[in-house]
Amino acid sequence: MLPDEAVAVQESLRTRLVIPPPGFAVPPTVVGLDVTYTESSFGVAAAVVIDVATLAVVEAVTAQGEVSFPYVPGLLAFREIPLLREAISRLSATPALLICDGYGLAHPRRFGLASHLGVLLDVPAFGIAKTPYVGAWAPVDEPRGSWSDLVDGDEIVGRAVRTQTGVKPVFVSAGHRIALDDCTSLAVRLSGRYRIPEPTRQADILSRRRLADHLSAGGAEWQHGGHGGQPAAGGSR
DNA sequence: GCGACAG
DNA sequence: ATCTTGTCGC
Numbered sequence: 001m002l003p004d005e006a007v008a009v010q011e012s013l014r015t016r017l018v019i020p021p022p023g024f025a026v027p028p029t030v031v032g033l034d035v036t037y038t039e040s041s042f043g044v045a046a047a048v049v050i051d052v053a054t055l056a057v058v059e060a061v062t063a064q065g066e067v068s069f070p071y072v073p074g075l076l077a078f079r080e081i082p083l084l085r086e087a088i089s090r091l092s093a094t095p096a097l098l099i100c101d102g103y104g105l106a107h108p109r110r111f112g113l114a115s116h117l118g119v120l121l122d123v124p125a126f127g128i129a130k131t132p133y134v135g136a137w138a139p140v141d142e143p144r145g146s147w148s149d150l151v152d153g154d155e156i157v158g159r160a161v162r163t164q165t166g167v168k169p170v171f172v173s174a175g176h177r178i179a180l181d182d183c184t185s186l187a188v189r190l191s192g193r194y195r196i197p198e199p200t201r202q203a204d205i206l207s208r209r210r211l212a213d214h215l216s217a218g219g220a221e222w223q224h225g226g227h228g229g230q231p232a233a234g235g236s237r
Numbered sequence: 238g239c240g241a242c243a244g
Numbered sequence: 245a246t247c248t249t250g251t252c253g254c
Binding site: 073100133 | 241243244
Binding site: 035 | 245246
């Protein structure tokens with residue numbers, strides 16, 4: 001698919017995007033997503049189910065394979081969604097809320113990865129990014145839970161949110177079927193003692209570990225990925 | 238035209 | 245994203 005076609009797809013899918021008023025009913029569990037790559041084009045996607053009350057990992061699956069779409073700012077979804085969908089399909093239940101490593105509405109065309117994935121699956125989704133992309137924001141107060149609007153043009157597209165006192169904020173934006181206010185409170189509520197909230201953090205850890213396993217195994221024995229539950233015994237640490 | 242640019 | 249060592253601090 002060419003970049004021009006990908007942009008057309010985004011503008012088309014965007015008509016299906018739904019952002020409700022605040023008041024999202026927080027589910028018992030949420031799903032964190034991330035993809036890690038090799039210097040070449042091999043990727044491992046991870047989907048980790050996190051218990052909202054305890055922040056514990058209750059299920060973890062992966063999917064891996066060659067990735068064809070290159071990284072292009074604004075078109076990240078086309079690179080990551082194939083493996084992410086495959087990983088999500090391996091979960092034992094349909095997710096109630098997806099949390100992506102990246103942006104949703106805070107995107108040049110208001111349709112980043114979190115919006116794209118949310119619309120395709122018609123599941124609530126939002127994004128948590130580690131670095132700025134679209135929009136400007138005022139300095140965020142120091143205490144955990146403080147935030148400042150991300151403003152692009154005349155729109156509020158997301159928020160810079162302090163998940164830990166004295167630590168750089170993360171960037172939160174709504175993806176699909178959830179309001180920014182709810183994304184903001186969830187980002188803080190889902191954060192343990194780290195800057196990155198547990199869902200995305202655990203997905204990052206798992207995808208990196210699986211990629212390392214894949215490489216040390218010579219890339220032959222684990223080609224089918226997607227093991228459910230806890231990591232198998234024998235895995236190096 | 239030039240620089241910036243999620244992961 | 246990935247390439248990479250030590251170092252400061254709780």
